[in-house]
Amino acid sequence: xxxxxxLMSGTSMDGVDAAVCEVTARKGSHPAISFIAxxxxxxPPSLKRRLMEVSGANGSAQEICALDPAVGEVFAKAxxxxxxLAEKRGYKVEVIGSHGQTVRxxxxxxxxxxxxxxxxxxxxxxxxxxxxFRNADMARGGQGAPLAPIVHLPLFGxxxxxxxxxxxxxxxxxxxxxxxxRSLTQAVAYDTGPGNMLMDYAMRKAGLGTYDRAxxxxxxxxxxxxxxxxxxxxxxxxxxxxxSSGREDFxxxxxxxxxxxxxxxxxxxxxxxxELTAITIANEIKRAASGSHKPLRVVVCGGGAKNLFALTRxxxxxxxxxxxxxxxxxxxxxxxxxxxxxxxxxxLAHYAKTGVxxxxxSITGASNPAILGSLTPx
Numbered sequence: 001x002x003x004x005x006x007l008m009s010g011t012s013m014d015g016v017d018a019a020v021c022e023v024t025a026r027k028g029s030h031p032a033i034s035f036i037a038x039x040x041x042x043x044p045p046s047l048k049r050r051l052m053e054v055s056g057a058n059g060s061a062q063e064i065c066a067l068d069p070a071v072g073e074v075f076a077k078a079x080x081x082x083x084x085l086a087e088k089r090g091y092k093v094e095v096i097g098s099h100g101q102t103v104r105x106x107x108x109x110x111x112x113x114x115x116x117x118x119x120x121x122x123x124x125x126x127x128x129x130x131x132x133f134r135n136a137d138m139a140r141g142g143q144g145a146p147l148a149p150i151v152h153l154p155l156f157g158x159x160x161x162x163x164x165x166x167x168x169x170x171x172x173x174x175x176x177x178x179x180x181x182r183s184l185t186q187a188v189a190y191d192t193g194p195g196n197m198l199m200d201y202a203m204r205k206a207g208l209g210t211y212d213r214a215x216x217x218x219x220x221x222x223x224x225x226x227x228x229x230x231x232x233x234x235x236x237x238x239x240x241x242x243x244s245s246g247r248e249d250f251x252x253x254x255x256x257x258x259x260x261x262x263x264x265x266x267x268x269x270x271x272x273x274x275e276l277t278a279i280t281i282a283n284e285i286k287r288a289a290s291g292s293h294k295p296l297r298v299v300v301c302g303g304g305a306k307n308l309f310a311l312t313r314x315x316x317x318x319x320x321x322x323x324x325x326x327x328x329x330x331x332x333x334x335x336x337x338x339x340x341x342x343x344x345x346x347x348l349a350h351y352a353k354t355g356v357x358x359x360x361x362s363i364t365g366a367s368n369p370a371i372l373g374s375l376t377p378x
Contacts, residue, residue, distance in 0.1 A: 001022060001023065001024045001025075002022070002023045002024075002094055002095060002349070002350040002353060002354070003020065003021075003022055003023075003036070003086070003091050003092060003093050003094050004020070004021055004023055004093070004094065004095050004096070004097060004346035004347070004349040004350050004353075005018060005019070005020050005021075005079055005082055005083060005086075005093045005095070005096045005097070005125075005127070005345075005346060005349070006018070006019045006020075006021065006096075006097045006098075006099075006341075006342040006343055006344060006345025006346035006347070006348075006349065007075050007078060007079055007096060007097065007098040007099065007116075007121070007342070007345055008099045008341040008342050008344070008345050009043075009071075009075070009099065009100075009101045009116070010102075010169035010170050010171075010302075010303075010341065011102060011169055011170025011171050011195075011197060011246060011247060012169055012170040012196055012197065012200065012303060013043065013048055013051050013052060013055075013101065013170070014042060014043065014048075014303075015040060015041055015042035015043045015074065015078075016040065016041045016043075016074050016075050016077075016078040017038070017039075017040055017078065017338065017339075017341060017342045018038065018039045018040065018041070018078040018079050018081065018082035018342060019035065019037070019038050019082065019339045019341075019342025019343050019345075019346060020035075020036040020037040020038070020082050020083070020085070020086040020091065020093060020346070021033050021034060021035055021036060021342075021343050021346040021347070022034040022036060022091070023346060023347055023350040025354070029182075030153060030154035030157065030182075031154055031347065031350070032154070033151070033154055033155060033343055033346075033347060035335070035336075035339055035343070036086050036089060036091050037082050037085035037086040037089060037091075038082065038085075038338070038339055038342065039078050039079075039081035039082035039085060040078060040081075041074050041075075041077040041078035041081065043074055047067075047070060047071070047074070050063065050067060051067065051071070051101060051103070054067060054103055055102075055103045055104070055247050055251070056247070056251065056253065056254075059103060059104075064103060064113070064115060067103075067115055068115040068116065068117050069117045069120050071100070071101050071115050071116040071117070072115075072116045072117030072118070072119070072120030072121055073120055073124070074116075075098055075100070075116045075120075075121050076120055076121045076123075076124035076125060077124075079096060079098075079121060079124070079125045079127075080124060080125055083125060083127070093125075093127055094127070094353075095127065095128055095129075095130065095349045095350070095352075095353045096121060096122075096125065096127050096128065096129045096130065096349060097129075097130050097131070097133070097345035097346055097347075097348045097349030097350075097352070097373070098116060098118055098121055098129050098130070098131045098345065099114060099116075099131070099133065099341075099345050100114030100115055100116040100118075100131055100132075101114060101115050101116050102114050102246060103115055104246075104248075105144070105145065105244065105245075105246040105248065106248065107138070107143045107144060107145070107243075107244050110138045110139070110141070111138070112134045112135065112138060112144045112145075114131070114132070114134070116131075118130075118131040118132075118374075118376040119376055121376075122376045122377065122378050125378075126378050127378050128375060128376065128377050128378045129375070129376045129378075130348065130349045130352040130353070130373035130374065130375055130376075131373060131374060131376065132373055132374040133147060133345075133348050133352075133372045133373045134147065134372075135374070136370040136371065136372050136373070137360055137364050137366045137370060137372065139370075140366040140367045140368055140370060141365060141366060141367045142242075142360060142361075142364030142365050142366030142367075143190075143242050143243065143244040143364040143365055144244065144364060145173075145191060145244035145364065146167070146173040146175070146189050146190065146191060146244060146363070146364075147344060147348070147372075148165070148167045148173055148175060148189070148340075148341070148344055149165075149175040149177075149184060149187050149189040149360075149363050150184065150344060150347060150348065150351075150358060150360075151340065151343050151344035151347050152165040152167075152175040152177065152187075152189075152299075152340075153175070153177055153181065153184060153187060154347070155330075155333075155334070155335050155340070155343070156177065156299050156330070156333055156335075157177045157180075157181055158177075158179060158180075158297060159179060159180050160179055160180075160294070160295075161179050161294055161295045161296065161297045162176070162177065162178055162179050162289060162292050162294040162295070162296050162297070163176075163177045163179075163296075163297045163298075163299060164176050164177070164285050164288060164289065164296065164297070164298050164299070165177070165298075165299045165300075165301065165330075166281055166285070166298060166299065166300045166301070166302075166304075166314075167195075167301050167302045167340070167341070168195040168196060168277075168281075168300060168301075168302040168303065168304025168305060168307070168310075169195050169196065169302045169303060169304070169341070170194075170195055170196055170197040170200075170247075171191050171193070171194065171195050171197060171245055171246060171250065172191065172192045172193060172194065172195035172277060172280075172281050172302075172304065173189060173190060173191045173192060173244075174189060174190070174192055174281065174284050174285060174288060175187055175188075175189040175363075176188045176189065176285075176288035176289060178292070178294075179294045183359070184358065184359055184360060184362070184363065185359050185361060185362050186362070187362060187363060188241070188288050188362060188363070189363045190241035190242050190243050190244065190284075190363070191243060191244045191245045192280050192281050192283075192284040193234070193236055193237060193245060193249075193250060193276075193277070193280045193281075194250040194255070194273070194276065194277050194280070195277060195302065195303075195304050196211065196277075196302075196303055196304050196307070197247070197250050197251070197252070198250060198252060198255060198273040198276065198277070199211070199212055199218070199270060199273050199274055199277065199307075199310075200212075201251075201252030202252070202265065202269045202270045202273050203217065203270055205252070205265040206265040206266050206267070206269065206270065207265075208267070208270070211303075212270055212274070212307065212309075213306075214306060214307065214308045214309065215274060215307040215308050215309025215310050215311075215312075216309070217267050217270045217271075218267070218270045218271040218274040218275075218307075218309045218310070219271075219309040220267055220271075221266070221267030221268040221269070221270055221271030221272075222268045222271060223268070223271050223272050223275045224268055224269070224271075224272045227259075227261065227263065227269075227272050228272050228275055228276060228279075230259055230260075230261055231255075231259060231272070231273070231276050232276065232279070232280075234249070234255070234258070234259075236249050236250075237280055237283070242363065242364055242365040244364075274307070274309060274310050274313065275313055277304075277310060278310055278313035278314045278316075278317060279313075279317060281314055282314055282317035282318050282321070283317075285298065285318060285322075286318075286321050286322060289322060295324040295325070295326075296322055296324065296325045296326075297325075297326050297327075297333075298314075298318065298325060298326065298327040298328075299328065299329075299330050299333050300314075300327065300328070300329055300330065300337065301329070301330040301335075301337035301340040301341075302337055302340070302341070303337070303338070305329045305330065305331075305337035306337070311327070311329075314327065315327050348372060348373060349373070351371070351372070352371055352372060352373040352375070355371060356371070357369035357370055357371055358370065358371075358372055
């Protein structure tokens with residue numbers, strides 16, 4: 001058994017989520033993961049702005065270097081808060097898994113960069129930190145992403161139903177888990193394309209807020225069919241898996257510039273990019289589940305699980321194409337959506353600490369199993 005703290009910040013760059021979990025290995029089965037405590041540390045607006053800028057094409061090495069310890073301090077702040085909550089409940093954190101903040105993800109170059117100094121985190125918390133979980137995978141020819149299936153399998157796998165877990169962060173990814181799956185090699189997972197990223201960008205540009213709460217703005221807008229068709233022509237959507245993506249493809253400035261057509265920043269555009277997200281996720285779910293005759297459960301986690309309009313659109317696209325399908329937030333299946341990625345980092349820390357090699361060949365395309373992560377001692 002390991003009491004592990006997971007620290008995560010995704011491509012939306014809102015801040016750091018911290019989740020303390022109890023991870024118990026079980027012989028012949030997946031580990032059991034129990035939630036203990038959760039905390040969050042938002043990025044100060046100036047830091048978030050700098051991160052957004054440095055994640056673009058013009059980010060300088062000097063700025064990335066300067067941001068590394070600054071981001072580490074926010075990760076440490078979230079960690080300290082979560083550790084204190086766990087201690088009040090009688091648990092002592094043994095190890096930390098930190099994802100860091102992605103500023104570059106270039107799978108074609110076998111390169112990825114997450115910042116947020118693990119040395120700062122270890123110093124502030126007094127706990128050893130595992131980080132850099134994507135690098136060993138990429139060294140073996142893998143995409144380095146997605147990593148979410150590693151926790152999706154033990155949390156949501158079902159003996160009788162095929163399960164597709166949809167993680168809607170800035171980027172969306174799916175994990176297709178066949179009924180009764182016992183190994184990651186039986187799962188198929190990859191990034192589908194934009195999650196909240198384009199919706200949030202359109203909201204900000206339209207002056208309507210930082211994100212579309214429950215999808216109310218999109219629900220009040222009208223989808224532009226011609227613009228949607230143009231957006232769907234992005235080459236990523238026809239690429240075969242394994243594949244992964246990020247701001248390099250779907251950052252707002254990059255995406256809308258590539259679309260090559262003027263847009264009006266209003267509720268109609270928010271509705272159109274929301275539909276884009278729903279359609280591209282639904283298309284990949286149908287692709288992953290093709291040929292199966294088992295009932296299909298779709299579990300949605302990540303921040304996008306709270307966008308009720310996007311979920312409604314996803315449901316509409318699925319129920320017209322897949323027989324016997326159910327869809328719901330991960331909360332309905334035992335684990336709140338805002339805790340799932342933190343639990344992933346906690347599980348990765350447990351695996352690294354106990355020397356478990358993970359075979360991600362069917363997910364990332366890595367050539368052979370590896371212990372993921374690098375250790376920074378307390």
